Amino acid sequence: MTAATPKPPRPAKKKDLMSRIPAGFVRAVLRGHSSLGLAFAALIYLICLSGSIAVFAHEFQRWESAAAPQLTEASPDAVQTAFEGAIAAGGPGVEHVYITLPTSDFPRLLLYVDADEDRQFLADAQGKIAPGGEAAWTEFITRLHINLHLPRTWGGFLVGLIGVALLSSLISGILAHPRIFRDAFHLRLGGSQRLQEADLHNRLGVWALPFHILISLSGAFLGLTTIIVGVLGMAMFNGDVNKVYALFIPAPPVDDPRPAPVLDLRPMYAKLPQDGGRLTYIFTEHPTEMGGAALFNVEQPNRMAGVDSYAFRRDASIYSQQKAVDNNLGEDLLGGMGQLHFGWFGGGIVKIVYFALGLGLTYLAASGVNIWLARRRDKGRPAPGWERAWAATVWGQPAGIAAAAVAGLALASAPAAIGAWLAVSLLFLAAAIRLPATRLSTLGRIATAALTLAAAATHFALRGGLNSADPVAWIVNLSLIAAGAALLLPELRMRRNKADPATAAA
Known part of the structure; x- marks a missing residue:
């Protein structure tokens, strides 16, 4: 018998360019990415949220002047x-x-x-x-996005800096995850909440990267x-x-x-x-x-x-x-x-796409902090104070914006809208001193839903919504009702399941 001829070694898999980045560099960039995101998280979130809504500024102006x-x-x-x-x-x-x-x-x-x-x-x-x-x-909503209701020069400058911070965060996020393009369609669903949210955060960052860069770069320039x-x-x-x-x-x-x-x-x-x-x-x-x-x-x-x-x-x-x-x-x-x-070109379809992508960017800002907080919990170093403050921010802002819509419609006053937004925002931050993050999130969803429905009701009652000949006014009102119901119905279903042990067990 003759000895078997040994098999030739398999050729090493060719690594892509991102995989060749040294591990030490990746760790340093990841720390910088986290620090940058945490330092500007609240403002990035607020500007992305208000910008997503401001895409429909012309439609909202028609809605307010329906009569x-x-x-x-x-x-x-x-x-x-x-x-x-x-x-x-x-x-x-x-x-x-x-x-x-x-x-x-x-x-x-x-x-x-x-x-x-x-x-x-x-x-x-x-x-x-x-x-x-x-x-x-x-x-209110356009000025909130453009200059945060600060003096125009200084507010615009601050928003421009946030655009630079967002662009830097996007670039550092790509560099900090060498496999991010290879794993562009890899989602770990149904397991760890932190891993699931991290995958969704990274996938959204990659799928809409051209849009994110366009928005942050143009926002910084403006x-x-x-x-x-x-x-x-x-x-x-x-x-x-x-x-x-x-x-x-x-x-x-x-x-x-x-x-x-x-x-x-x-x-x-x-x-x-x-x-x-x-x-x-x-x-x-x-x-x-x-x-x-x-x-x-x-x-x-x-x-x-x-x-x-x-x-x-x-x-x-x-x-x-x-x-x-x-x-x-x-x-x-x-x-x-x-x-x-x-997104004020190309008509309604472009605006809808901008709105959806803008909400995705808003989610990136929110989920980045959620991932950092979850990582601390997994390491045995929870930060409950920061968790409460972040929950108050994430849900206090949409609730405040909805409250501003009610006040703006009812009083026809931009200062009244600003006052309502500030009052609700501060109320949520004050509640964060005592209430846990999960409770704040629940209250925020319910408050946002109720105030969104109240905005539609106020429009019907005071702004001629029921008699409007402008179809855009009807579209906006129906969209507000749908958004309010989408936020409220899951909470109602959850409460009903808790009240009915048989349903909860099933």
Whole structure:
């Protein structure tokens, strides 16, 4: 007999690039990922949650103004009448008037008057000022996302920094998990709650990674615009930031504060080119002074970014015009940054996708802290105080936002909406001193459900919801009822099972 020929050794499996990262580096990055996430967790969670809701800002504005006149278009005469009426009703000290023209997305004629006391008005097809122009809750949720209701410059800067922190957390999370792409569809369901949540956290992070990077990067850019402009001003124009802004928006005409009749927009309308574009926005500056001016923005079809803009002096002479077709790639990116960040392009389907992906990003922020807390419990070092505080944050914020909707609808006041949100948020944090985390989570779900249903009921009772001709108002109300029921029914079913031992045993 001859000895068997030994089998050749199997070739080693080829490792992917992520698998080659040294273990020490992975541990260091994981510690940094955890520290970064914990340091900014509450703000990341709040900004992601409010941003997901703010995707539907136009729909919520229509919902709040459900009883207002719906317009498909507004004639120059109607716009002029509404313009003069808004200035007359806006009180003293009018500096600017912003006019939003009707579109399919927002079929209203809306005028915002920047005066000693800022006011907002809606008008009908004849230009007559109509009631129901307040959109307190829409203003609340958009400002909560954009600047956290802090002074605009500092709040926007803080939100921009949170965008940077979120982007850094996403990148460090990828580097801290070398197998994250290989295990993109690996879910350990039905076992350890911590492992299950960790898998879902990692899978959501990978599946929607392009969206997460897009949102964090664009949010950081929008929030840090003031800093970016300041740096460019120092680098290029000896600190003159106005010259930087002049690269993108027309410079205002020479200031002339002498009193004058209200600016007449109709001759300016007549000079707009008839090239298939749609006038969507008019910005007027010092409309009751000799130095008054108006900027007309005309959207061109099939362009997401950029608009044609025409700036007029009081005598209707054009002193500046910019056409989107002449934009370079950088100008198109800048012009479309806001729409890209909020999903305000492509219609309702895009908004729904943004909303779902935004909620996924919100879950990432919440589950990251949950995983850290569960890991501490498994190691015998629980942090019950932090668990209670985090449960109060995770459920106190949606409950506070729902309370703000009720207050905004009932009182038609943005400060009232802010007050309701703060009160509920602080109430949950105060309850975290005594109540366990599980109890806080249960109370939070019930409170959020009840307040969401209350928002729909308040709209039906006070905002003409039952008589609204706008289908969007009905869609929003039905969505609120469905969301409230989805949160409330599992709690009711659980309580019924506890009360019925036979059902619980089954």
